[in-house]
Amino acid sequence: xxxxxxxxxxxxxxxxxxxxxxxxxxxxxxxxxxxxxxxxxxxxxxxxxxxxxxxxxxxxxxxxxxxxxxxxxxxxxxxxxxxxxxxxxxxxxxxxxxxxxxxxxxxxxxxxxxxxxxxxxxxxxxxxxxxxxxxxxxxxxxxxxxxxxxxxxxxxxxxxxxxxxxxxxxxxxxxxxxxxxxxxxxxxxxxxxxxxxxxxxxxxxxxxxxxxxxxxxxxxxxxxxxxxxxxxxxxxx
Amino acid sequence: xxxxxxxxxxxxxxxxxxxxxxxxxxxxxxxxxxxxxxxxxxxxxxxxxxxxxxxxxxxxxxxxxxxxxxxxxxxxxxxxxxxxxxxxxxxxxxxxxxxxxxxxxxxxxxxxxxxxxxxxxxxxxxxxxxxxxxxxxxxxxxxxxxxxxxxxxxxxxxxxxxxxxxxxxxxxxxxxxxxxxxxxxxxxxxxxxxxxxxxxxxxxxxxxxxxxxxxxxxxxxxxxxxxxxxxxxxxxxxxxxxxxxxxxxxxxxxxxxxxxxxxxxxxxxxxxxxxxxxxxxxxxxxxxxxxxxxxxxxxxxxxxxxxxxxxxxxxxxxxxxxxxxxxxxxxxxxxxxxxxxxxxxxxxxxxxx
Numbered sequence: 001x002x003x004x005x006x007x008x009x010x011x012x013x014x015x016x017x018x019x020x021x022x023x024x025x026x027x028x029x030x031x032x033x034x035x036x037x038x039x040x041x042x043x044x045x046x047x048x049x050x051x052x053x054x055x056x057x058x059x060x061x062x063x064x065x066x067x068x069x070x071x072x073x074x075x076x077x078x079x080x081x082x083x084x085x086x087x088x089x090x091x092x093x094x095x096x097x098x099x100x101x102x103x104x105x106x107x108x109x110x111x112x113x114x115x116x117x118x119x120x121x122x123x124x125x126x127x128x129x130x131x132x133x134x135x136x137x138x139x140x141x142x143x144x145x146x147x148x149x150x151x152x153x154x155x156x157x158x159x160x161x162x163x164x165x166x167x168x169x170x171x172x173x174x175x176x177x178x179x180x181x182x183x184x185x186x187x188x189x190x191x192x193x194x195x196x197x198x199x200x201x202x203x204x205x206x207x208x209x210x211x212x213x214x215x216x217x218x219x220x221x222x223x224x225x226x227x228x229x230x231x232x233x234x235x236x237x
Numbered sequence: 238x239x240x241x242x243x244x245x246x247x248x249x250x251x252x253x254x255x256x257x258x259x260x261x262x263x264x265x266x267x268x269x270x271x272x273x274x275x276x277x278x279x280x281x282x283x284x285x286x287x288x289x290x291x292x293x294x295x296x297x298x299x300x301x302x303x304x305x306x307x308x309x310x311x312x313x314x315x316x317x318x319x320x321x322x323x324x325x326x327x328x329x330x331x332x333x334x335x336x337x338x339x340x341x342x343x344x345x346x347x348x349x350x351x352x353x354x355x356x357x358x359x360x361x362x363x364x365x366x367x368x369x370x371x372x373x374x375x376x377x378x379x380x381x382x383x384x385x386x387x388x389x390x391x392x393x394x395x396x397x398x399x400x401x402x403x404x405x406x407x408x409x410x411x412x413x414x415x416x417x418x419x420x421x422x423x424x425x426x427x428x429x430x431x432x433x434x435x436x437x438x439x440x441x442x443x444x445x446x447x448x449x450x451x452x453x454x455x456x457x458x459x460x461x462x463x464x465x466x467x468x469x470x471x472x473x474x475x476x477x478x479x480x481x482x483x484x485x486x487x488x489x490x491x492x493x494x495x496x497x498x499x500x501x502x503x504x505x506x507x508x509x510x511x512x513x514x515x516x517x518x519x520x521x522x523x524x525x526x527x528x529x530x531x532x533x534x535x536x537x538x539x540x541x542x543x544x545x546x547x548x549x550x551x552x553x554x555x556x557x558x559x560x561x562x563x564x565x566x567x568x569x570x571x572x573x574x575x576x577x578x579x580x581x582x583x584x585x586x587x588x589x590x
Contacts, residue, residue, distance in 0.1 A: 127328060129326065132286070133322065133324050136289055137322070139344045147330065
C-alpha cells in the first residue's frame with residue numbers, strides 16, 4: 001500500500017517539478033495517440049458511413065472484418081507493422097521503424113476498426129426510415145450522410161473516446177514498432193513497463209497515474225461535450 | 238380531363254419470393270387528393286415509397302409527368318426535389334423546430350427566409366414552438382412540424398404515409414381540419430396512405446383500395462363505400478355482413494336469393510354469376526320479433542352487446558348476421574338472446590357482389 005501512495009506522491013512531484021523527461025514522454029504519448037485517433041476518425045467515419053448506408057457484394061464480409069478488428073491484439077498489429085517496415089521489406093525504404101510515425105501507423109491500425117465499427121453501429125441504430133425521409137425531402141447522398149452523422153453524433157463521440165482509449169493504453173504495438181528509445185519513442189505505457197522491469201515501482205506507478213490522469217482529462221472533455229448535447233427528458237430534469 | 242402527375246404501369250414489388258405489391262395501373266391526377274386505403278400489410282406504404290421513387294420496383298414503370306422515371310442518382314435527386322414525403326413517424330432531426338422546417342430548403346441550396354418559416358409554422362399552429370428542440374415536442378406538435386417541413390418546399394406532389402396515426406382523437410381531428418384547409422388552398426397533388434376510413438372519406442377526392450398487394454378499386458369515396466368491388470374490400474369498408482347466396486330468380490328488378498336455406502327477395506341488379514355475396518353494413522339491418530315477410534331472414538338472437546348508445550345484435554340465421562341499432566330501437570324491439578326474430582335488410586343499402 002505504501003508503494004502505491006509513494007507512487008502517487010511521486011507522480012505529483014514529477015508533475016509539479018515539471019520533470020523534462022516525464023513531460024516529453026507525456027507530450028509524445030498525447031501526440032502519437034492523438035494523431036492516431038484523429039487519422040482513424042478521418043478514415044473510420046467515412047468508411048463506417050459507406051458500409052452502414054450502402055449495399056454491395058462483400059459488404060457483410062467487410063463489416064465482419066472490421067468487427068473482428070475491434071478486438072485486434074496490439075502485439076499482432078505491432079508485429080505486422082514491424083514486418084512491413086523492416087529494412088528489407090515492402091516499406092523498408094521509408095526507414096520509419098523505431099520512429100513516432102511507425103507508432104502512429106500502428107495505433108491507426110488499432111483505432112480504425114474501433115471507430116469504423118462504432119460508426120456502423122451508430123448509424124444502424126438510427127431509425128431506418130430517417131434515411132428515406134431525408135431523401136424524400138430532397139437530400140443528396142452526401143447531404144443525407146452528413147445529416148445522419150449529425151444525428152448519431154452522441155454515439156460517434158463514444159467512438160472517439162473508445163478509439164483514443166484503445167490506443168493511449170496499448171503497449172504491445174508501440175513497444176515493438178517504436179522500440180522504447182529514450183527521448184525519441186518512449187511513451188507513458190512503454191516507460192511504465194521499463195520502470196517496472198527495473199524495479200522502480202514508484203516511478204512506474206507515477207507514470208501510470210499520469211496515464212490515467214491524461215485519459216481521464218480527454219474523456220472528461222469529450223463526455224462534457226456529449227452530455228451537453230444530450231437533452232434530458234423534462235420529467236427527469 | 239386533368240393531367241396525370243404520376244402513372245404506374247405493371248408494377249411489381251417483391252421481397253424475396255413474396256409479392257408485396259402487384260398493380261396493373263394507377264394514375265394520380267393533377268391537384269387531386271388520392272387516399273390509398275387497405276388493411277395492415279396490404280402494401281400501401283410500399284406503393285407510396287415506389288410512387289415517391291424511394292424504392293425501385295422489381296418490375297414495372299413509374300411515369301412522372303409523362304416521363305418514365307429512371308433510377309440513376311442524378312435524375313432521382315431532381316425528381317425527389319419536386320416532391321415531398323412525410324412518413325408515419327415525424328422523423329424530426331435533433332435541432333430546433335425552425336431548423337427542421339428549413340432543412341429541405343437547405344438541401345436545395347435555397348436560403349430559408351424567416352417569414353417563410355413563420356408562415357408555415359403559423360399555418361400549422363406551432364409558431365410558438367419556433368425555437369424548441371424538436372425532441373421535446375408532443376406527438377401532435379411533431380406531426381404538425383413534419384407537415385410544415387414538407388409544405389414549405391411547395392412540392393408538386395405531396396406523399397403522406399398515415400399522417401394522423403397514433404394521435405389522440407381531438408389532435409387527429411384538429412390536424413385533419415387544418416390539413417384539409419391547407420390542401421384546399423394550395424391545391425397540392427397529394428397521395429396519402431391510411432387504414433382509417435374516416436380520414437379517407439373526409440380528405441380524399443378519390444380512394445384506392447388495396448388488398449393483399451393488389452389494387453381492387455379506385456373510385457370516388459362515396460362509390461367505394463356503397464359499391465365495394467370485392468368481398469374482402471366490402472368487409473374492410475365496414476360491410477361486416479357478406480353472406481354467400483345463390484340467385485334463384487330475377488324479376489322486374491327483384492332478385493330472389495337463397496341464403497343458408499332461406500329465401501330472401503331484394504331489389505337491385507345482381508352480377509351475372511349465380512353465386513353471389515349479399516353485403517350490408519350492420520347499421521342497415523333491422524331486427525324485430527318474428528314476422529313473415531319475403532324480404533327477411535328468420536333466425537334466433539345469439540348475443541346482444543351494448544356499445545355505448547348502440548347495441549350489436551348477432552342473429553343466427555343458419556349463418557351469423559350482425560345488426561347494429563340505436564339503444565332506443567333495441568329497447569322498443571324488446572330483444573333477448575334466444576328470441577325468434579326476423580332480420581330485415583334495407584334494400585337500398587344492400588350491395589351484391
